[in-house]
Amino acid sequence: MLRIFYGELDTPEYIFNPDVYFNNTYDDEWITDPMSVKMIKDIDGSEVKGARLIDSPYLGGIPTERLSGGVKTLMLMKFDSEHIFNASACGDNCASWILKIAEEKDLTIRLGYLMDFGDDTFEIEIVNLHKIVHTMKELNEAVLDNRLI
Numbered sequence: 001m002l003r004i005f006y007g008e009l010d011t012p013e014y015i016f017n018p019d020v021y022f023n024n025t026y027d028d029e030w031i032t033d034p035m036s037v038k039m040i041k042d043i044d045g046s047e048v049k050g051a052r053l054i055d056s057p058y059l060g061g062i063p064t065e066r067l068s069g070g071v072k073t074l075m076l077m078k079f080d081s082e083h084i085f086n087a088s089a090c091g092d093n094c095a096s097w098i099l100k101i102a103e104e105k106d107l108t109i110r111l112g113y114l115m116d117f118g119d120d121t122f123e124i125e126i127v128n129l130h131k132i133v134h135t136m137k138e139l140n141e142a143v144l145d146n147r148l149i
Helices: 018-025 028-032 034-044 069-079 092-104 136-145
Strands: 002-006 047-050 053-056 060-062 084-086 107-111 124-126 131-133
Touching: 002 092, 018 069, 028 034, 028 047, 028 069, 034 047, 034 053, 034 069, 034 092, 069 084, 069 092, 092 107, 124 136, 131 136
Parallel strands: 002 107, 002 124, 084 107
Antiparallel strands: 047 053, 053 060, 124 131
């Protein structure tokens, strides 16, 4: 299940800057994992050539550290279950991947904006309210009515 905390978060498990954290903690196996390869292709439009080489349509051959902050944050969400990541580093194009990761494991993230999780139904717990929502309308109303952002 996906759990979202909105607003400022002050806990030792919280990683505010997932981009920098990723660069210093990722494992090569993360990059070549089938789901990661798909995320990198979808979000960055890049092709994984190996654990340390990505073929970007814009930059040519790049090291893993040059991937977008969104893709790095998604991989951290998938592979690191000990931390809460700042998903504000992700754009709306990452939302469907966040939901997919949350189908595989319990996932808690922090958001500072209303990410668009699409038109399909989902199950998201708003941690601040201890409330489960199932649509974007319910999510938006709960967050805005309670002034969480």
